[in-house]
Structures are given as C-alpha cells and as structure tokens.
Amino acid sequence: MDVAALNALPFEDFVNILGNVVEKCPLITAAIWSERPFVNFTALETAISDFIDALPESGKEGILRCHPDLAGRDLQSGTLTRESREEQAGAGMSALSSAEASRMSRLNEEYKQRFGFPFVICARMTDKANILRQLSERCLNERATERARGIEEVKKICSLRLRALVLPDAPNKL
Amino acid sequence: MDVAALNALPFEDFVNILGNVVEKCPLITAAIWSERPFVNFTALETAISDFIDALPESGKEGILRCHPDLAGRDLQSGTLTRESREEQAGAGMSALSSAEASRMSRLNEEYKQRFGFPFVICARMTDKANILRQLSERCLNERATERARGIEEVKKICSLRLRALVLPDAPNKL
CATH class of the missing domain: 1.10.3330.10 (Oxo-4-hydroxy-4-carboxy-5-ureidoimidazoline decarboxylase)
Structure with missing residues (x-):
C-alpha cells in the first residue's frame, strides 16, 4: 500500500492498518490522520514523531509503559x-x-x-x-x-x- | 479496589486494570501513573481529564477515532x-x-x-x-x-x- 492509497483511506481503515505502529497506541495513528495528505513516507513518519515529541513527559512515559x-x-x-x-x-x-x-x-x-x-x-x-x-x-x-x-x-x-x-x-x- | 490500593500498584497492573477507561487509549492511563499517588477518586479523574485537555486538537480527534x-x-x-x-x-x-x-x-x-x-x-x-x-x-x-x-x-x-x-x-x- 503506497502513501497515496493511505491518504485516501477513511480513518477507520487507516487506524485498522497502521494502529499498532506505536505499540498499543492507536491514539497516535488516529491523531495524525488529521494531518493527511502526507506527501511521502517521510512526511508520515515525521507526523508521528512530531506528535510524540509534543506530548508531555508523562505521555512519553505512557507510551513506554504500553x-x-x-x-x-x-x-x-x-x-x-x-x-x-x-x-x-x-x-x-x-x-x-x-x-x-x-x-x-x-x-x-x-x-x-x-x-x-x-x-x-x-x-x-x-x-x-x-x-x-x-x-x-x-x-x-x-x-x-x-x-x-x-x-x-x-x-x-x-x-x-x-x-x-x-x-x-x-x-x-x- | 480503592484509591490507596490503586496507588500501590506497579504500572503493569495499573494499566491492566484501568487501561480502557478511555476506549482503546491505554496510553492515557499509563501516562497518569506518573502522577500517583492520587489523594482520592476525584484526583484520579482530574488527572485523566487534564491529560486529555493538554493534548493538541489532533490528539483529541485521535481519541474520538478510537x-x-x-x-x-x-x-x-x-x-x-x-x-x-x-x-x-x-x-x-x-x-x-x-x-x-x-x-x-x-x-x-x-x-x-x-x-x-x-x-x-x-x-x-x-x-x-x-x-x-x-x-x-x-x-x-x-x-x-x-x-x-x-x-x-x-x-x-x-x-x-x-x-x-x-x-x-x-x-x-x-
């Protein structure tokens, strides 16, 4: 599945497919759907990384604890x-x-x-x-x-x- | 299980028990474990509410999409x-x-x-x-x-x- 196909997905399918790229944290995948369309793979990866970086320290610890x-x-x-x-x-x-x-x-x-x-x-x-x-x-x-x-x-x-x-x-x- | 007992739990048990209080978002429960001990039920509830409020709008939409x-x-x-x-x-x-x-x-x-x-x-x-x-x-x-x-x-x-x-x-x- 390429990035153009991902960009076209309704959020349910996007979360079903990518929901566990961060272990047990579908919230993150579901959040960055708001930022589509992604111009390429790097943009998709960066959206996830930026979302994580913007969390408070407790949120980062929460990710680790999952x-x-x-x-x-x-x-x-x-x-x-x-x-x-x-x-x-x-x-x-x-x-x-x-x-x-x-x-x-x-x-x-x-x-x-x-x-x-x-x-x-x-x-x-x-x-x-x-x-x-x-x-x-x-x-x-x-x-x-x-x-x-x-x-x-x-x-x-x-x-x-x-x-x-x-x-x-x-x-x-x- | 009362709040004192919850405060004493290691994070794995805390997340196992409370991980789905926000649907499919164990990240949130796992995050607020950092803020224990909770003085009472209201403090626990407030910690979750405050964590949600501090998320960017995309994060709030992410919660809804879960x-x-x-x-x-x-x-x-x-x-x-x-x-x-x-x-x-x-x-x-x-x-x-x-x-x-x-x-x-x-x-x-x-x-x-x-x-x-x-x-x-x-x-x-x-x-x-x-x-x-x-x-x-x-x-x-x-x-x-x-x-x-x-x-x-x-x-x-x-x-x-x-x-x-x-x-x-x-x-x-x-």
Whole structure:
C-alpha cells in the first residue's frame, strides 16, 4: 500500500492498518490522520514523531509503559501483539537459555523499579547479546536520559513497522 | 479496589486494570501513573481529564477515532470491547428495529463524513430515542463544537468506567 492509497483511506481503515505502529497506541495513528495528505513516507513518519515529541513527559512515559517486557510475561503467555512477537522472536528472545532468561528477567525488574517504565529497544536492529548488554548498561542512566532513549527506540520500531506496511519491499532493518 | 490500593500498584497492573477507561487509549492511563499517588477518586479523574485537555486538537480527534460507531460494524461482528458492548446493549443498541438500524447507520456515516471522527455519546446516560435525536441534531454543529462535545462525552464514559472499577458500589449513572 503506497502513501497515496493511505491518504485516501477513511480513518477507520487507516487506524485498522497502521494502529499498532506505536505499540498499543492507536491514539497516535488516529491523531495524525488529521494531518493527511502526507506527501511521502517521510512526511508520515515525521507526523508521528512530531506528535510524540509534543506530548508531555508523562505521555512519553505512557507510551513506554504500553510496551511489553522483552522475554517477559506476555511472551511466555502468548499475549504479545503480532508485531512484538515477530520482533522478539527475530532477536532470539523466544529461545533464551534458562540462565539468560533469568538474567533478562532480573534486569527487566531492576530497570522498571528504577525508572517506572520498561526497557524498550528496537529488537529488529540488534541481537540477544547486545540486548542483554544494553539492558545492563542502561540501568545505570538517569531517568530523563532513559526516557529520551526509550522514545528514540519507539521511533525506530515505528519506522520499521511503517516500512513493512507502506513500503513492503524495503529491508526490515534501518 | 480503592484509591490507596490503586496507588500501590506497579504500572503493569495499573494499566491492566484501568487501561480502557478511555476506549482503546491505554496510553492515557499509563501516562497518569506518573502522577500517583492520587489523594482520592476525584484526583484520579482530574488527572485523566487534564491529560486529555493538554493534548493538541489532533490528539483529541485521535481519541474520538478510537471509539466504535454506536450500533455499528463492531457491534454486529462482536468485536466491541467488553465495556462498549455492555454500554451499547444497555442503551438498546443491540436491539434496534431494522428501520432504526438503517437510520442509525446513515446518520453515523453522515456524521463521520462531515467531521472526520465518529459520533461519541455516553450511552449509559441516555437511551435509544435520545441517541437518535442527538445524532441527528449534532450533525448540524461546527467541527470544533463537536470535537469539544465528543470529548465531554469521552470524559463521562471514562468517569462511569472508573467508578465501576474503583467505587464498585457507586450507581452506574452520573
């Protein structure tokens, strides 16, 4: 589906198709429908990014809190969104050794305890070893730094999900 | 569950329990977790209301666009959220005559065509006859008036959903 076709969609279809480009935040997709027509893919991506940037800090934290843990409860219980499941599986999160799984779980808890939102990383652009390293390093950051860093990752995830829907021949790494 | 118990919840549980007080917008619940502890029910309700008011107009329209039509496609196909299904059934939306159903469908389309968001009304606080009358009258308003009016209705729906979760002995009408 190209951008011209997206521009022509009624809001219900636009939200049905693009509603999860930011995990569990269809509000954002539904909001930027107001700004169509988008001249190209970049304009669409920029509208989402600008909407996120204009939210108060609590709203940015709200977006992060709509994300599941990596290799967490939702992966175990099969309640991840389709997009998250594929992304986490691609980064090896569904095939951790038991030692890796308990390390991941301990670090996820430590991160959430410290920051009040979950560790978010664009799984498609990394791998298991790097995820564990980053999770462990990022636990040491300041809250404001991590909030901004998490939102950067949300935008990378969003960009790849958008590409898969709007530019299906594009590679699935940025 | 009282407000003190809510204040003590980690964000995952807070969002699991209250995530749909604004239809399909867990971002809002997740955002206001940053502002806990809430001194009482009113403070919780006010935090949600203030968050919505601080959104840009496109964000308010985004919230409206996350709402299903009354007696629409989602009701027919069984894909309403539990909260919406109960609210619509209570207002008689699942038992329309075929003439009423086609009038409702025509007016919903006219409304969406005119405003670019769906007609939202707090179904628990009204009935079938009033819904049809209001839908028909509100089609004549200006877009900005209807956006503000829709958001007022969102807040009434939110208030009743919150009461049912946090003050379960409260009446289910405002």
